[in-house]
Amino acid sequence: MTPSIAKPAVRTPWNAQSWLSLLLGTALLPFATLYTIIPVAAWLAPVFLLRFSRTQPLAVALPVVVLAQVLGTFGTLRTDYFDPPMSPAMLAGFCLGYGLLLALPYIADRLLAQRLFGRGLVLAFPLALTTLHWLLSFSPFPTWGSPAYTQVGNLPLVQLVSLTGLWGLVFLMAWLASAVNAAWEERFSADGLRRYALPFVLVLVAVLLYGGARLAFAPTPQTVRVAGLAPNPQLWSYPPVQQIAAASQLERDAFRQKVQPGLQDLFTRTELEARAGAKLVVWAETAAWVVQEDEAVVLERARRVAQQEGIYLQVGMGVINRTPSHPYATNYSLLFDPQGRVLWNYHKAYPVPIGDAAEIEPGERAVPIVDTPLGRWAGIICFDGNTLSFVRQAGQARVDVMLIPADDWRQNRFDHAHSHFFRAVENGFSLVRPTAKGYSVATDAYGRMLASTDYFATSQPTIIANVPTKGVSTLYAQIGDVLAYLAVAGLAVLLGLAVYRERGRA
Known part of the structure; x- marks a missing residue:
């Protein structure tokens, strides 16, 4: 029996479930970068926004996701975050520019969704989001707004950065969104859960076990x-x-x-x-x-x-x-x-x-x-x-x-x-x-x-x-941003594969 693979969702602009996903994702965005009061928001916001993006026509999905990210950025900063405060025009420009950047992984996923299926599509969003945040680490405000920072209270999970830096945690959080959406497109069938959700769950459990063991067996120095x-x-x-x-x-x-x-x-x-x-x-x-x-x-x-x-x-x-x-x-x-x-x-x-x-x-x-x-x-x-x-x-x-x-x-x-x-x-x-x-x-x-x-x-x-x-010695201190380099390379491979398939269709 041939296993099923995740296929593009049916895209209709007036899909009520799709717009509800947008509202939920946008409402969670202000808590998904700087603030730790709802750590799960950084995991769930991409799930719902990705669902909206994949279930809407391209002409609707792209501008609305950008708007959602702009509103989310404004909700994070409000008018009083910076000291001294930004002028309204400068704040609007900042929110627009940053919102556009944060929308790029959704745009990449949405464009690749037309050309990739199965596990390749599951990787597209986490690779794109990891690449984006790595590139932002070279900006004038390096690593500001990384979703990884919202998890500061989960010490077993945070131990992952001793191996991979921020990039492993960013990838893991984004992987949840694409895995859930792939299973969703299979109507959460047993086969869909096995193919897309199970690998994520196994990796997450391994990460938490590693972090728990690292904390439990930490030496007691002077x-x-x-x-x-x-x-x-x-x-x-x-x-x-x-x-x-x-x-x-x-x-x-x-x-x-x-x-x-x-x-x-x-x-x-x-x-x-x-x-x-x-x-x-x-x-x-x-x-x-x-x-x-x-x-x-x-x-x-x-x-x-x-x-x-x-x-x-x-x-x-x-x-x-x-x-x-x-x-x-x-x-x-x-x-x-x-x-x-x-x-x-x-x-x-x-x-x-x-x-x-x-x-x-x-x-x-x-x-x-x-x-x-x-x-x-x-x-x-x-x-x-x-x-x-x-x-x-x-x-x-x-x-x-x-x-x-x-x-x-x-x-x-x-x-x-x-x-x-x-x-x-x-x-x-x-x-x-x-x-x-x-x-x-x-x-x-x-x-x-x-x-x-x-x-x-x-x-x-x-x-x-x-x-x-x-x-203590850490792997990340020695190898640096290797995982980020792999994410960039992986995204490039997916883009190349998508172009190859598009040419094949022509």
Whole structure:
């Protein structure tokens, strides 16, 4: 008996079930990228949108799916996500452009559905979606909006990224949509479920078993007490950097007086944490804003504190130059050892394109790495952690502890922190991430939370954690984006096959 294969659905524009699928998929989209409150939304939204696309005439499916993605993007961002807010015209343009990009995998699937059947068609959507998100990782906002990040609370599932990076998880989530739709087109017959749903279920079970075993059998290494300090919200705010850089001496002196209480608070809390047993104290990104003429004084004080308290101290400095032109400031982290020696002076390598890129020059794109008696450490700053190949320098060097001081804003504080959880699991290091205007966290190399605090929920945003001094080796750190390359190659093969079949028909 010849087994059945998935065939294109009957396409009629007034199919009520089809339009219901569209409504369900579009309603789920705002929860399918940045937010973790409904993790299953990132799995289900593509199921319904793909169903709509495959059951509508091409002239209806393509523009409506694009519109759904645009509306979903707007529902995700609303009008208050960015800080400062985008103008209505800029927000509309962003939603339109991003929505068009997110619609591309559906368009590819819809076009290939006319030419491919069976398992080839099941692969088309996950290969296209994985390819798209890999390409977006080279955009000015790398990996922003990846559906993988919505799964941060499912630690057994997240362990997959230690093997494949984000791409294995993105592929798996998209595979569900195409597998369900293939079985749907077979009316969920036993043969259709066996051919299309069963392979997905078996792989998903294997992934969860791997993740569960990885967590269950994780070694218990020695730890070091670490304190991460974000600045006091009552004493600190992000300054008008360009204005102060070009200001008169009188205005600069007024700024110097304004920041003194915040600086004193940081040093006082550093000393308290050291005396409470912390061996490493890490300040948030630009926790210490100073004018150029005070830079040396603040650094000398930090050196003395590290030496007197016998701790490793990384200070987050924002130094405002005296200049009317770019660069107006420098943004760097400087790590002192217990003898007061400088172990690294690292300048932020990837400024935010619509943020501090207007104020600072990027630093060298080399992750600083040092060996200490408490493990091998590395340090980068905030948005640097979004560039996968850059962070993987630490994974390839088998770093044990990664310091990522950050400065976010209220609306993005959780999704940005979640993205850095994944860097820890991908590369096998523990993460220490004190964050101004954001969500400060410390995790181990498996993404397990060690400490956290919300900058907007406390007057003393400090995290204290016993951080493992030994990381773990991961496959992804060594092989990088191999799965993404395979997805690109696989999609190219399917496109070539579709063209070949089309020519054969002609």
